[in-house]
Structures are given as C-alpha cells and as structure tokens.
Amino acid sequence: MSSSSDPTVRQTPAVAATGDATDTILATTQLTKKFGGLTAVDNVDFTIDDGEIRCLIGPNGAGKSTLLELITGQLRPTKGGIYFDGQDLTDLEPHERIDTGISVKFQSPHVYENLTVEQNLRIPLQRTDRDTDAVLEQTLEEISLTEQVEMTAGDLSHGQQQRLEIGMAVTLNPTLMLLDEPVAGMSVEETREVAELIRSLHDDGMAFVVVEHDMEFVTEISDQVTVLNQGQIFRQGPIEEIKADDAVRRIYLGENA
Amino acid sequence: MSETASASIVDRIRGRLEGPNTIGNSTPFWVGLGVVFAALAVFPLLTDPYTARQSSRYFALAFLGLSLCFVWGYSGILSFGQVAFFGVAAYTFGAIGINFSSATGIGAATIGAVAVGTLFAAVLGYFMFYGGVRDVYVTILTLVVALVLHTFMAQTAGSEWAIGDAQLGGFNGMTGIPDLTLGVGASGFVFDGIELYYALLFGLFVTYLGLRVLVNSSFGMTMVAIREDEERTATFGYDVPFIKLVVFTIGGALAAVGGVFYASWGNYVDPTVFGIAFAALPVIWVSVGGRESLLGALAATVAIERMQTGLSGGVGDFLGPEWALVIVGGLLLVVIMFMPAGVVPTLDSIIKEQLAQRRGQSSSPTATEEASD
Numbered sequence: 001m002s003s004s005s006d007p008t009v010r011q012t013p014a015v016a017a018t019g020d021a022t023d024t025i026l027a028t029t030q031l032t033k034k035f036g037g038l039t040a041v042d043n044v045d046f047t048i049d050d051g052e053i054r055c056l057i058g059p060n061g062a063g064k065s066t067l068l069e070l071i072t073g074q075l076r077p078t079k080g081g082i083y084f085d086g087q088d089l090t091d092l093e094p095h096e097r098i099d100t101g102i103s104v105k106f107q108s109p110h111v112y113e114n115l116t117v118e119q120n121l122r123i124p125l126q127r128t129d130r131d132t133d134a135v136l137e138q139t140l141e142e143i144s145l146t147e148q149v150e151m152t153a154g155d156l157s158h159g160q161q162q163r164l165e166i167g168m169a170v171t172l173n174p175t176l177m178l179l180d181e182p183v184a185g186m187s188v189e190e191t192r193e194v195a196e197l198i199r200s201l202h203d204d205g206m207a208f209v210v211v212e213h214d215m216e217f218v219t220e221i222s223d224q225v226t227v228l229n230q231g232q233i234f235r236q237g238p239i240e241e242i243k244a245d246d247a248v249r250r251i252y253l254g255e256n257a
Numbered sequence: 258m259s260e261t262a263s264a265s266i267v268d269r270i271r272g273r274l275e276g277p278n279t280i281g282n283s284t285p286f287w288v289g290l291g292v293v294f295a296a297l298a299v300f301p302l303l304t305d306p307y308t309a310r311q312s313s314r315y316f317a318l319a320f321l322g323l324s325l326c327f328v329w330g331y332s333g334i335l336s337f338g339q340v341a342f343f344g345v346a347a348y349t350f351g352a353i354g355i356n357f358s359s360a361t362g363i364g365a366a367t368i369g370a371v372a373v374g375t376l377f378a379a380v381l382g383y384f385m386f387y388g389g390v391r392d393v394y395v396t397i398l399t400l401v402v403a404l405v406l407h408t409f410m411a412q413t414a415g416s417e418w419a420i421g422d423a424q425l426g427g428f429n430g431m432t433g434i435p436d437l438t439l440g441v442g443a444s445g446f447v448f449d450g451i452e453l454y455y456a457l458l459f460g461l462f463v464t465y466l467g468l469r470v471l472v473n474s475s476f477g478m479t480m481v482a483i484r485e486d487e488e489r490t491a492t493f494g495y496d497v498p499f500i501k502l503v504v505f506t507i508g509g510a511l512a513a514v515g516g517v518f519y520a521s522w523g524n525y526v527d528p529t530v531f532g533i534a535f536a537a538l539p540v541i542w543v544s545v546g547g548r549e550s551l552l553g554a555l556a557a558t559v560a561i562e563r564m565q566t567g568l569s570g571g572v573g574d575f576l577g578p579e580w581a582l583v584i585v586g587g588l589l590l591v592v593i594m595f596m597p598a599g600v601v602p603t604l605d606s607i608i609k610e611q612l613a614q615r616r617g618q619s620s621s622p623t624a625t626e627e628a629s630d
Binding site: 072093094095096098099104106110111112113114115116119122123124126127131168172 | 277475478479481482485486488489490491492493494495496497
C-alpha cells in the first residue's frame with residue numbers, strides 16, 4: 001500500500017509528501033483531466049508545503065476549480081496521481097479524502113439555509129472528536145458570528161454566510177484548506193475580515209490553497225502564487241514577481257496569442 | 258437528595274427525546290402526550306368493539322406513516338413505495354404463519370416477515386443509492402417497484418401459486434392469516450381484538466419515542482444535513498450513500514412492522530396493498546400532518562383514516578361513499594396550499610408565536626424557562 005516501497009513511484013513528489021526531504025504535504029503528479037476533447041487540467045505537477053498559503057490564479061477556464069475538484073475527489077483524473085500527507089488519494093472516495101485532513105469550501109455558497117448557525121457548525125463538528133461547546137464557541141468567535149448563533153443561516157448576509165462556510169470547514173481541523181473564491185461578491189470590509197481569518201488560521205499552522213480573482217486580496221494573504229492557463233502551470237513564484245510579469249498580464253487581459 | 262437525582266435522570270431522558278428536529282420539547286407537551294396516551298388506553302373500554310377494532314387498523318397504518326416521515330421528512334428521500342415493504346412483510350407473515358400456525362411458528366413468521374421486508378428495502382436501497390439514483394428518480398423507482406409487485410401478485414390466482422399451504426390467491430388475496438401470537442410451543446398468548454389494540458398502541462408509542470431519540474441524535478442531525486444539502490454534507494466527509502441506505506433500511510423495517518400488524522389484524526392481505534391508491538396514502542398522511550414531524554405523521558395517519566371510515570357511509574343524503582377519496586384529496590390540496598409545512602408544524606409555530614407574544618406582554622421571569630424549551 002505504501003507508495004514509497006514502489007521504486008517507480010519513488011521519484012515522484014509523492015515521496016516528498018511523506019515528509020522525507022521537504023515539508024511538502026500535497027503533491028499532484030502529471031495530473032490530467034479531459035472532458036471529451038477539452039483538456040481542463042493538463043499534466044500538472046502541483047505541490048504545497050505544510051503551513052503555506054498558496055493562491056491559484058488564472059483566467060476563466062484555466063482549470064483552477066477543476067484542479068480543486070480533482071484534489072477533493074469530486075472529479076476523477078484521466079491520468080496522474082494525488083498524494084497528501086504520505087497517502088495516495090487518487091482512488092479514494094471524496095468523503096475518505098476529507099478524513100485525511102483536507103477541508104474544502106466550494107465556489108457556490110452552500111450553507112444549510114434552513115438550519116441555525118449552531119446546527120450548521122455542529123454538522124461538520126460532530127464528525128470529529130472535538131465536538132464540544134468550547135470548540136463551537138471558539139469557532140464562532142473566529143468567524144465573528146457569536147451573536148448570530150441562533151439565527152437561521154439563510155437570513156445571514158452574504159459575507160456572514162461565506163464566513164460561516166469557512167468556519168464549517170475549519171471545524172474539521174484540517175491540515176490543508178481548499179477555498180474556491182472565498183471573497184467573491186464581498187464588500188471591502190468583509191474581504192478584509194476573511195483575510196484576517198485566513199491569516200490567523202495560518203498562524204495556527206493551517207495550509208491553504210485559495211482560488212481567487214481579487215488581486216488585492218491575493219497580495220494580502222499569499223506568499224506564493226501559481227498561475228494556471230489552459231490547464232497548465234504557467235508561472236509560479238512570489239506575488240510581487242507574478243504581478244510584474246508581462247506574460248501573466250497578457251493572459252489575464254486575453255491577449256494570449 | 259434523591260429528588261435531585263431523579264430529576265437529573267428525567268433531564269437526561271428528556272435531553273435525548275428533545276431537540277431541534279422534533280416538535281414538542283416542553284413540559285406541557287409531555288403532559289399532553291401522557292393524557293392522550295391515557296385516553297387512548299381507556300378508549301376501548303368506553304366504545305364498542307367494532308370501533309376499537311377499526312382503531313387497531315389505523316395504528317397499524319401509522320407505522321407506515323412514520324416510516325415515510327422518517328425517510329422523506331428527515332432525509333429527503335421521497336419513497337412512493339413504502340407500501341412495498343409493508344405488503345411484502347404482510348405476505349411473508351401470512352405465508353409463514355399459515356404453514357406453521359403454532360405459537361413458535363407465528364413468532365418465526367413475525368421475525369421472518371420483518372426481516373424480509375427490511376432486507377428488501379436494504380437491497381433496493383443499495384442499488385439506488387450506490388447506483389446514483391436520486392431525488393425524483395427514487396420516487397419513480399420505488400413506485401414502480403410497488404406497481405410491479407401489484408401486477409405480479411394480482412396474477413397469482415391459480416392454485417399453482419402457493420407457498421406450502423398458503424395460497425397467494427391473486428386479486429382475492431391471501432386468507433386465513435393467523436393472529437399475532439406470543440409464546441413458545443403449540444399455543445401462546447393470542448393478540449386479537451382488544452389485545453391487538455393494546456399491543457399496537459404500546460408498540461406505536463415506543464416506536465415514536467425511539468424515533469424521537471434517533472432524529473435528535475447526531476445521526477438524526479446527519480439525516481437532516483443530507484436532506485438540506487447532500488453535496489455539502491459529503492464535503493464534510495460523510496458517506497452519504499451509506500447513510501441514505503441505513504435510513505432507507507430503517508424505514509423499510511418500520512413499514513414491515515406495520516405490514517405484519519396489518520396482516521394479522523385482518524387475517525388477510527391482497528394486492529391492493531401494492532396499488533397506486535394505497536401507495537399514495539402515506540404521502541398524503543405525511544404531507545398533511547407535516548413531513549418534518551413524527552407526531553404530525555402519526556396523528557394525520559390516524560385522523561385521515563378515521564375520517565375515511567366516517568365518510569365510507571357517505572355524508573348526508575347527497576354525497577355517497579365514493580366521495581371519501583375525493584374529500585381526502587381535497588384536504589391534501591388545501592393543506593399544501595395554506596400550510597405547506599403541514600398541520601402539526603403550523604400549529605406548533607402558531608402556539609410558539611402566541612406564547613412569545615404573551616411573554617413579551619407580561620415579561621415575567623418564570624416564562625423564560627419555557628423559551629429555552
């Protein structure tokens with residue numbers, strides 16, 4: 001079962017994911033997803049270090065959300081492998097992947113609209129061994145929803161719902177958190193609050209992969225940025241370098257010819 | 258000292274029975290339920306045997322109502338085929354009971370019938386939920402299963418369609434099904450008439466309380482999560498198909514229990530238990546009573562069936578008995594139009610509003626305890 005016993009796999013970043021040489025926790029190897037004739041994700045070798053915040057940017061249709069869905073198992077890869085924290089995730093069911101320490105917030109907001117804030121948080125929390133009132137209160141404080149605990153989630157503002165969603169994912173106490181456009185449609189103030197929340201969770205050692213278009217937000221939270229274009233990794237590096245890159249600007253402006 | 262100890266036990270039991278997923282989490286509710294239970298317990302002594310016997314039938318059907326409430330109201334699985342498990346269990350009870358009519362044999366028939374009904378639900382559920390059948394397709398598929406059974410059982414009139422001594426009997430049905438019997442050996446305690454009434458009343462009450470504990474547990478919270486948003490629930494690591502299978506199997510078991518009671522109540526079962534008219538009834542009971550309320554399903558099943566019996570003689574001189582189903586259908590439309598959540602949840606929220614208003618006016622400190630209920 002252990003991938004490191006297989007010599008053909010030893011060369012891949014998967015081994016790094018066991019923590020041998022570096023502190024890589026997530027690695028994809030030649031990850032490919034085809035939808036009919038379209039290659040949405042094309043031979044991507046993507047790695048994340050323990051505790052880092054990585055932003056994933058790129059024009060629409062670059063394959064960002066597809067890459068996340070491959071990591072969480074919502075989609076099955078056409079080719080390639082996914083390794084996390086020393087485990088081969090490639091053939092695991094989505095719910096089994098969550099148990100390895102990955103948590104996710106998808107693009108479209110999905111709180112339980114008819115349930116209270118407390119129930120929303122209890123649903124993920126009760127799966128863990130830390131289902132206590134103390135953890136609930138701490139989470140409520142982190143996402144600044146302590147006063148709304150009895151409210152029905154559908155009655156919260158858009159920003160509050162997004163924070164609640166992040167809170168729900170946080171209650172699972174993951175090693176790696178995947179966020180797809182966490183500040184889409186948010187006000188400046190709400191965006192700042194989410195950035196603060198991410199940074200404080202990062203200080204506690206949580207790693208993040210964040211898909212986001214808001215470059216200000218990206219600048220605020222991330223160390224390293226990966227640019228996807230047409231399903232491939234186009235650039236990767238510190239945010240300042242990426243922002244200064246003319247080629248990156250061109251693909252964002254749609255002049256990629 | 259012992260008073261506080263017993264109080265804490267009561268609190269602990271109530272803690273299990275109460276929660277956001279059930280209606281009636283206050284002391285007045287439990288007192289009221291106790292009164293209703295006591296009234297139903299003395300009811301056969303105050304009425305004629307025929308009425309008591311009819312009530313047993315409503316109670317048997319209430320298991321069917323509860324089973325649909327559980328799978329549909331709490332997990333969002335709208336099964337139109339709960340009657341399939343009900344009917345299969347009824348036929349199985351008959352087939353075993355007719356062949357082995359000793360007390361032991363009937364005991365085996367009871368267990369066997371519930372087991373067959375449950376297993377049938379588990380197998381059907383496995384293929385549906387692991388095969389990715391969802392939403393309205395579950396509804397269609399379960400209805401089709403019931404209708405296929407209807408067609409099949411209807412053509413079993415020939416004498417070659419027999420299981421041992423038990424003739425399936427086609428449209429005429431299976432006759433001579435024994436009464437429920439408790440005991441070992443040749444004879445035992447026979448549940449007939451008033452004994453069956455009490456067995457059903459007690460069984461229904463215990464089942465209701467058991468289901469309350471279940472839906473207010475963390476498993477019940479997961480069921481509700483799946484009802485509200487299946488995809489989101491999966492992203493928290495829940496094995497959604499498996500949980501749905503468990504829920505559907507429990508629902509099948511409840512329907513099967515109802516089927517056993519039903520077959521032994523009338524000593525008879527025929528293919529109409531798989532027919533579309535009967536298959537629609539649980540959906541009507543649960544919709545009218547309130548699908549997210551066990552109490553609503555229970556009360557509506559008994560009330561609607563009682564009403565149908567009342568209407569079966571016709572209303573006055575101008576409405577014949579054929580109007581019974583039309584009136585039930587009309588009731589369904591009215592409730593769905595004006596009380597989409599169902600009668601019991603609507604009443605519950607009206608009562609809560611009234612209490613909150615009165616509390617707002619008086620704002621007495623003693624009333625705040627009620628609010629936390």
